[in-house]
Amino acid sequence: MNIIKTENYDEMSNMAANKIIEMVRTNPKATIGLATGSTPKGVYKKLIEDHKANGTTYKQATTVNLDEYVGISRNDPHSYHFFMREQLFSHIDIPLEQTYIPDGMAKDLQLECSRFESVIQDLDGVDLQLLGIGHNGHIGFNEPGTSFESRTHVVTLAESTRKANARFFPSIEDVPARAITMGIATIMESKEIILLASGSSKAEAIARLVNGEVNENFPASVLKLHKNVTIIADKDALQFI
Ligand code: PGA
Numbered sequence: 001m002n003i004i005k006t007e008n009y010d011e012m013s014n015m016a017a018n019k020i021i022e023m024v025r026t027n028p029k030a031t032i033g034l035a036t037g038s039t040p041k042g043v044y045k046k047l048i049e050d051h052k053a054n055g056t057t058y059k060q061a062t063t064v065n066l067d068e069y070v071g072i073s074r075n076d077p078h079s080y081h082f083f084m085r086e087q088l089f090s091h092i093d094i095p096l097e098q099t100y101i102p103d104g105m106a107k108d109l110q111l112e113c114s115r116f117e118s119v120i121q122d123l124d125g126v127d128l129q130l131l132g133i134g135h136n137g138h139i140g141f142n143e144p145g146t147s148f149e150s151r152t153h154v155v156t157l158a159e160s161t162r163k164a165n166a167r168f169f170p171s172i173e174d175v176p177a178r179a180i181t182m183g184i185a186t187i188m189e190s191k192e193i194i195l196l197a198s199g200s201s202k203a204e205a206i207a208r209l210v211n212g213e214v215n216e217n218f219p220a221s222v223l224k225l226h227k228n229v230t231i232i233a234d235k236d237a238l239q240f241i
Pocket of ligand 1: 037038134138
């Protein structure tokens, strides 16, 4: 794993955004894997600024997102569909039909997982996948204990994840119990992965990732088995490295 240490959140966001911009400029039909949460917001802001200032186009690009809550409609402000439209898609020129996010309202969730997995396979995999990391080491919503062989599947969210995400909801009771997530094997097939981390609250998770062993109890550790992973993190998140 390559590690790039940045001075702060802004520099982390700039570096990751530049990688995505370079990717779509050299390969306009690239498939970019996107993440939600607080960490990638700055990256999306930079992509929008660059699109407006320099005209970088996403007309031929495709995006796939890591995950979505089960039981929340795409127009609910808490859904990741809504998040992505608000934070990125509505402000760049990507056609919405080229943006794929699991449908957490699907009647048959298993079928939806297979459909989403096929979408990724049909696209010939993800060229560049953006990841955040949970305090418990989750990537996407793959919680500790998830098999490294997993494909897109329905998960029961860890209590710690629901607590961490309660800040986006009126109360913790409103945080969905389940989600659909890209599986670990699916994530590992991405040609290139960028993992972002910012702030001292992520420092222990990053230290465990860098210094710890590869183990299903710490899902992000699987990334050590991937050939092209770059951690871009600010100095607070890297304070124990
Ligand atoms: P965060 O979430 O960016 O909101 O910290 C990251 C994650 O849980 O994967």
